[in-house]
Amino acid sequence: MKIVVLVKEVPDTWGERLLDLETGLADRVSSERVIDEIVERGLEFAISFAEQNDGTEVIALSMASEEATGTLRKALAMGADRGVLIVDEALHGADITLTAQVLAAALEHIGFDLIVSGDQSTDGAGGVVPSAVAELLDIPQLPRLATVDLNEKEVTGAHVTDRITLSLSAPLPAMMSVSERFAEPRFPNFKGIMAAKKKPFEVLGIAELGKDISVLDRPRSIMTEIAGKPPRESGVKVIADENSGRDLAEFLKKNQLI
């Protein structure tokens, strides 16, 4: 079985994240770039399935800048068999539909039985690229799974939202995304990190995907304005005493917050 995991590189959510006010794009220099943690859960699922099922190949696919080689290598260190990185000048600042078209073309180029993604990224938080890819590839999608069962023929899982749980199933080839309720990912060990250096790693441009994708032939979303908000300023800070609760209640009343 061939499992392709969609890997997204994001700025680390534990650090300060900046946007470039000239271009509107993420400032890659000032923020540390990491694999999105939800993707790591997806990788964990694919890799543990491969460990228990001989003949399973796990491919980590990413569309990013050349510098993302480092983060994609981490996917290989966790246990993915090979990496494919799509890099192309024309994709700088790509929107949702262009990203989906390129990923769909790359997936057709690589071939797959199952595509695994995170449910939504921590930076854009859109959570719609996988659905758009599934639509373009005309394959069933099982999004936001909390649990999953996979065999050679079929994938089934529990799709959990606030109050509703759906049992979903689909024959392969199919696409699934994992939610934060999914199992914790492993950390790459030293052996994995060393092995990753020898694993196949391809960097491809749009032209090599065998599809004619133009940025201009379809409507795209463009950023027209960007502004940084002034940092929030702190107000009063008091040391607690026996009147603190009463004073706070007064403050809330005075500001019509209760």
Next chain:
Amino acid sequence: MTNNILVLLDVSADGSLAPSSHELLGAAESLGTPVALLVGYSEHRNALAQAAADAGATKVLLADGDDGAYVVPVVDALAAAFELTKPDAVLAAHSDLSKEAVARLAVRVGCAVNVDAVNVTRDSEGVVAHHSAYGGAYTVASSATFGAPVITVRQGSIEARAGKQPLASEALTVASSNRKSATISSVTIADAPTTSRPELRGAKKVVSGGRGLGSAEKFELVEELADALGAAVGASRAAVDAGFVPQSFQVGQTGVQVSPNLYIALGISGAIQHKAGMQTSQTIIAINKDETAPIFEIADYGIVGDVFIVVPQLIAALKR
């Protein structure tokens, strides 16, 4: 230009019109003529159509759903409605099902997608979506290079409401695309929460607890204050990771993002991860033992002290 704004409406688990409908129709009215689309829920159809008209839909298109197929029937209905109404924009809630449905519509019919908007406006070039990026640290506007944009709207972000309209509903004929979808083999709906506590997403008041609460039992203090204020309950990631509350309570970059009028942070240090989920709140109150906690940097009113002493005082004062 038809001036139509096609609005995909969500339905709550209990079969009533989802709260997001009011803001979507309010936003649509500020852009043009709101035409609503309801897919499925045939047993509630009349009540839903009436509720949609009351919330400002000038026309309500009713499409049959398919309870056994995931999302594709909704996309097929959207495509039919798009063809019929030739809208200037498509609006939907940034909810799990709707955002997927409209993203699929966008690639199917060839539209640009703008997600998680907190406001929409119109200029001479067309409809513009406004976003709040990286937890409110940036504001960004986006629009389509050409054609009608598909826009998902963050729930609870739009104040505008549309005036009541007379009910005009119409059955929508939908041709199946025969696209492959996942099969829904069962649906389980959890009981509605027994408390009258508001839902975290879109709440006007939120009380959140952090690791400073110490344990799941002691986290009850957060709930007590929330109930005294009629607020929703949230938590920091640290509290969730420590197992005090389920992950659905998590406020932050990897949880729910809230923007209430009042946010009270109890025993929360204020890591960037957490701030990204709440720093657009109107008024922030922080109570924490550690006077160097970063949460105080963004708090309008900070109390350096023990939550187990200050909060009971506050609850007593509120009850007086």
